[in-house]
Amino acid sequence: MIQSTLSTDLITSDILPVLSKSKVARRTYLDKRVTKSQRETKRTRSQGARARLQTKEHLVGLARELHEDELADKIDRCHSRLSVLTCGRHIARIIPNFTCEFRLCPDCGRRRSRKLQTKYLSLMKAFVLHNRVTPVHLVLTQTHRKESRKESAARIRNSFTKLTRRSFWKQYFKGGTWSLEFTKDKNGLHHTHLHIIGFRRKFFDIELLRDEWLAVTGDSHVLHLKPILDLAAGLQEVVKYVSKPLDIRRFGAGDLKEFLGLKNMRMFGTFGEFRDFCKGFEPSDDDAMSELESLSRDLVEGCACPQCSAPLFDLRLSKSELPQFYEQIESSPPGKVRRSSH
């Protein structure tokens, strides 16, 4: 049963050319002091798969260090064997044997963030159309203090709650979504950012918002605001922190231990009028699923590849073979179908 839902979750990013990444921010208020954190250069699929593999190996190692063997075994088993439905040049479906659902697992995170994107994209489109508001991406930061990750997250969320209660905010914003991003600097201080997709009612001077943020935080006015021209790309950018809220490559056993103590911390949510809107709006299955996704859901061995019509075959791979398979696909010249050696 798990498999049938997974297969559709995994499809979109594997089969679709990466969604528009055009960064044509016309009016950008860029504050240079916003730390450059996890914003990274675009990776190929093989590089991404390899990085996820390494992240998981690192996590398994840390869990073993903490004698969390059950967790280590789960992460180790997650996506360890894969059934890949492919024509040799494209991947139509990937079905993993098992998913661990651990919050820091990059494979499970990807699936979760894709689910959120699917759900909220249709809601956001409907909300924007209905209310004639402009979506903006707002990044709020706070000063660094010696505090735990939990305290840091609570502090920025409290400040944000205060901000949304102020008349300035109500005048200019009609709700939105938030997600948390954590980083840690070399001095061990937590940098917590709040990524907001806000629905702006009308244009305002950024300096006013800066003053408002300073008023609620007491010591921080550093923020970054840019209009979102493409909702799908904007949502993808914000939701990616749900799949990787922190930089696990720089994680130690102590960080994992701290994270395990945060079990119930929310990383994503809605607020304001958008929140109410979401409650009353249940997207239908058709809304929630992309055309390609619904097309691919029922694919089995022998079906035609949705991209090139060549017959699909079922390739069984271990997790360590997946990056290599992506590499093979990436290096295949267009038109030439290369059947895998497996």
Ligand SMILES: [Zn+2]
């Ligand atoms: Zn997992």
Ligand SMILES: [Zn+2]
């Ligand atoms: Zn194909």
